[in-house]
Amino acid sequence: MGIRNEAVVTEELVKVYEGGVRALDGVSLRVGRGEVFALLGPNGAGKTTLVEILLTLRRPTSGRAYVLGEDVSDPRSRSTVRSRVGAVLQESDSFELLTVRETLELYASLYGADRRRVDELLELFGLSGYAKRLYGKLSGGLKRRVLVATALINSPELVFLDEPTTGLDPAMRREVWEVLRRMREEGVTVFLTTHYMEEAEELADRVGFIVGGRLVAVGSPRELAERYGGSKVVRVSGLDRRAAEEVARALGDVRSEGDGLVYTASDQRDANRAVQTVLSIAPDAVITVSNPGLEEVFLKLTGYRITEEGEVA
Amino acid sequence: MRRPIAFATVVVRDWVRSRSTVFWTLAFPLILLLVFGSVFGDVRVTSVRVLVVNEDLDPSGRPTQLSEAFVSALNSTGLLELRPVEPSKDLGEAMRDLGVYRALVIHRGFQEGLIEASVAARIDVITSTLEYVLANFGQSVPPENRSMIEEGISALRQMRSNLRAGPVSITFVRDDADPSAGAVEGVIRSVAQAFNLRLIGANDSVVLDSSGLGFRRTRWIDLYVPGVLMAFVMVNGVLGSSQMLADMRRRRLLRRLTITPLRRSELLAGLMFAHLLMALVLTVLTLSVGWGLFGSSFSLNALSAALIVAGSLLFTSLGLVVGTAFKEVEAVSAAASAITFPMMFLSGAVFPLELAPPAMQAVAKFLPLYYLVEGLRASGVYGSTVSFIEGLAVSLAAFPVLLLLGSVLLDRELTT
Numbered sequence: 001m002g003i004r005n006e007a008v009v010t011e012e013l014v015k016v017y018e019g020g021v022r023a024l025d026g027v028s029l030r031v032g033r034g035e036v037f038a039l040l041g042p043n044g045a046g047k048t049t050l051v052e053i054l055l056t057l058r059r060p061t062s063g064r065a066y067v068l069g070e071d072v073s074d075p076r077s078r079s080t081v082r083s084r085v086g087a088v089l090q091e092s093d094s095f096e097l098l099t100v101r102e103t104l105e106l107y108a109s110l111y112g113a114d115r116r117r118v119d120e121l122l123e124l125f126g127l128s129g130y131a132k133r134l135y136g137k138l139s140g141g142l143k144r145r146v147l148v149a150t151a152l153i154n155s156p157e158l159v160f161l162d163e164p165t166t167g168l169d170p171a172m173r174r175e176v177w178e179v180l181r182r183m184r185e186e187g188v189t190v191f192l193t194t195h196y197m198e199e200a201e202e203l204a205d206r207v208g209f210i211v212g213g214r215l216v217a218v219g220s221p222r223e224l225a226e227r228y229g230g231s232k233v234v235r236v237s238g239l240d241r242r243a244a245e246e247v248a249r250a251l252g253d254v255r256s257e258g259d260g261l262v263y264t265a266s267d268q269r270d271a272n273r274a275v276q277t278v279l280s281i282a283p284d285a286v287i288t289v290s291n292p293g294l295e296e297v298f299l300k301l302t303g304y305r306i307t308e309e310g311e312v313a
Numbered sequence: 314m315r316r317p318i319a320f321a322t323v324v325v326r327d328w329v330r331s332r333s334t335v336f337w338t339l340a341f342p343l344i345l346l347l348v349f350g351s352v353f354g355d356v357r358v359t360s361v362r363v364l365v366v367n368e369d370l371d372p373s374g375r376p377t378q379l380s381e382a383f384v385s386a387l388n389s390t391g392l393l394e395l396r397p398v399e400p401s402k403d404l405g406e407a408m409r410d411l412g413v414y415r416a417l418v419i420h421r422g423f424q425e426g427l428i429e430a431s432v433a434a435r436i437d438v439i440t441s442t443l444e445y446v447l448a449n450f451g452q453s454v455p456p457e458n459r460s461m462i463e464e465g466i467s468a469l470r471q472m473r474s475n476l477r478a479g480p481v482s483i484t485f486v487r488d489d490a491d492p493s494a495g496a497v498e499g500v501i502r503s504v505a506q507a508f509n510l511r512l513i514g515a516n517d518s519v520v521l522d523s524s525g526l527g528f529r530r531t532r533w534i535d536l537y538v539p540g541v542l543m544a545f546v547m548v549n550g551v552l553g554s555s556q557m558l559a560d561m562r563r564r565r566l567l568r569r570l571t572i573t574p575l576r577r578s579e580l581l582a583g584l585m586f587a588h589l590l591m592a593l594v595l596t597v598l599t600l601s602v603g604w605g606l607f608g609s610s611f612s613l614n615a616l617s618a619a620l621i622v623a624g625s626l627l628f629t630s631l632g633l634v635v636g637t638a639f640k641e642v643e644a645v646s647a648a649a650s651a652i653t654f655p656m657m658f659l660s661g662a663v664f665p666l667e668l669a670p671p672a673m674q675a676v677a678k679f680l681p682l683y684y685l686v687e688g689l690r691a692s693g694v695y696g697s698t699v700s701f702i703e704g705l706a707v708s709l710a711a712f713p714v715l716l717l718l719g720s721v722l723l724d725r726e727l728t729t
Binding site: 052055056057079082083085087089090091092093094095096097098102106107109110111112134 | 315316318319320322323326327330331564565566568569570571572573574575576727
């Protein structure tokens with residue numbers, strides 16, 4: 001597939017900031033049109049830097065990057081890229097004293113979009129009832145909905161969503177996911193960055209793991225789980241401290257998760273053995289056996305977990 | 314034009330809907346105008362307050378005729394605003410109470426001493442005249458007449474010796490730090506000299522004719538209205554635009570708008586246009602209050618309108634530089650305040666610069682607001698063009714430099 005047929009292409013992309021911080025270290029990536037791609041990584045991994053380069057806000061130190069076939073390093077491509085994509089930047093906000101409708105109308109004016117598009121998006125995102133409400137008076141979840149709606153005002157071919165749910169409580173996060181699912185149904189290509197594994201699993205067709213500016217793995221959640229996640233995950237809870245210590249000793253390679261333990265089994269047989277071991281120590285323990293998720297993949301690849309706040313642990 | 318207007322609409326809406334912004338940028342200048350206009354509205358710009366303590370009272374406790382005449386003479390100059398203070402009251406206390414640190418004390422015995430001094434002065438004139446006549450033309454005077462003259466001189470000398478020897482003194486109490494004290498002292502001296510001449514019946518040999526401007530009666534409010542108007546065009550431009558940019562940066566809205574088709578030049582044009590609109594609203598309101606309540610003689614003509622536009626552009630571009638040179642909202646706010654408030658007070662916009670110490674007057678010459686205020690007063694009050702041209706020249710020279718600098722800083726921040 002040629003560069004023109006892909007939504008995003010990067011080749012050996014490097015970004016070194018003043019002071020020598022290497023934010024991106026040779027990132028090569030392809031995102032197809034119509035795809036929902038999630039770039040997963042902890043804080044400081046280089047996700048936002050990559051998005052800002054693709055949005056023509058930053059210049060790469062070396063390497064190439066193409067968005068919708070346009071070279072983002074070429075100043076002549078800037079306006080073309082900006083008019084064809086939409087974006088929700090990390091921690092971005094809007095004018096507190098504009099109403100929801102006025103906010104969308106502002107972006108419609110900037111893009112020269114039809115005012116009917118404003119009504120469509122209000123309807124699509126369930127914002128019609130809030131159209132006259134000031135943006136500053138909305139809840140966090142509604143604000144994100146408005147921001148995502150502004151990203152779609154120009155009916156873009158590609159939308160960048162940089163950490164669109166960071167800082168939201170789980171209910172609000174699910175509200176935003178619902179919106180993103182609707183975008184997928186509309187056939188919009190989505191480039192999403194997040195540090196929430198569950199979010200990527202729920203929404204993405206393909207996932208890329210980025211750590212320390214390097215892309216360490218790319219694939220669909222299923223492919224990645226099969227390739228790196230092991231076969232089964234055994235979660236154990238309802239143990240007292242002594243029992244937990246004994247289970248950990250007996251199984252060996254376990255990790256804590258909340259007030260329980262997690263064991264990644266190599267295959268079904270290994271999972272069965274682990275269940276029997278736990279029951280022999282603590283017959284009342286609550287045990288669940290499931291297929292591995294992205295969290296296990298990330299752990300396997302890096303040796304770390306990503307906390308709720310986006311830090312590595 | 315669609316995109317700059319869309320952005321300008323946002324800036325204006327943001328301004329109109331923020332109660333604190335509307336208060337500080339629109340209501341506050343009007344309140345200042347109402348308060349100061351009510352207090353000083355009809356005061357002539359040249360009048361200076363002076364306390365007068367008249368201790369020279371007649372037996373009934375009223376000021377003597379001559380001391381009152383002296384005060385009337387001072388009053389008639391129109392240069393001083395005299396405030397009487399009871400002689401029984403402590404002068405220092407009265408000064409503090411009234412906030413006026415200049416006082417003229419007419420001592421007890423002023424009238425009596427003045428009458429004696431004037432008689433003595435007349436005798437001195439007569440004796441010296443007679444002595445001059447005898448010394449130069451004595452040989453042609455018959456001996457019997459000469460003897461009579463000598464007897465007359467002797468009698469006059471006898472009379473003179475019984476009269477007060479020196480002049481009557483009055484006291485001007487002044488604060489050495491008061492820049493207008495010298496001018497007030499000069500006014501009192503000249504009135505005293507005129508009084509002296511009148512008392513001996515002499516006529517003025519040199520007469521100074523002074524005349525007003527003739528075409529316009531300038532009052533303090535006439536100068537205050539353009540001063541406060543331009544000062545708040547400056548505050549709106551610098552504080553308003555810098556804080557708007559800082560807030561947009563904090564919300565990452567500058568970056569968000571950058572990835573829309575809105576060009577940098579369109580963003581800046583929208584910002585300038587919005588602040589120009591606000592300056593025009595401020596102009597309409599300020600002048601309406603000035604004209605409607607205080608009968609201000611300021612006229613909004615093509616020249617004064619041009620200066621208001623130039624001022625708005627200049628100060629909005631200064632705000633652009635401040636808003637892009639500093640990263641944090643607090644730093645931007647502090648820097649903008651550090652520029653606007655001293656400039657407002659040092660440029661003579663709100664307080665007459667003539668009352669400021671010389672060093673402060675020298676500083677004013679380096680402030681753009683000084684030239685714009687002077688230009689606005691010249692064009693709107695006196696209808697003159699010299700200061701207008703200076704004001705316009707300062708704006709036209711500084712505006713493109715600041716705009717370019719702000720634009721470069723903004724560009725550097727948004728594309729790295």
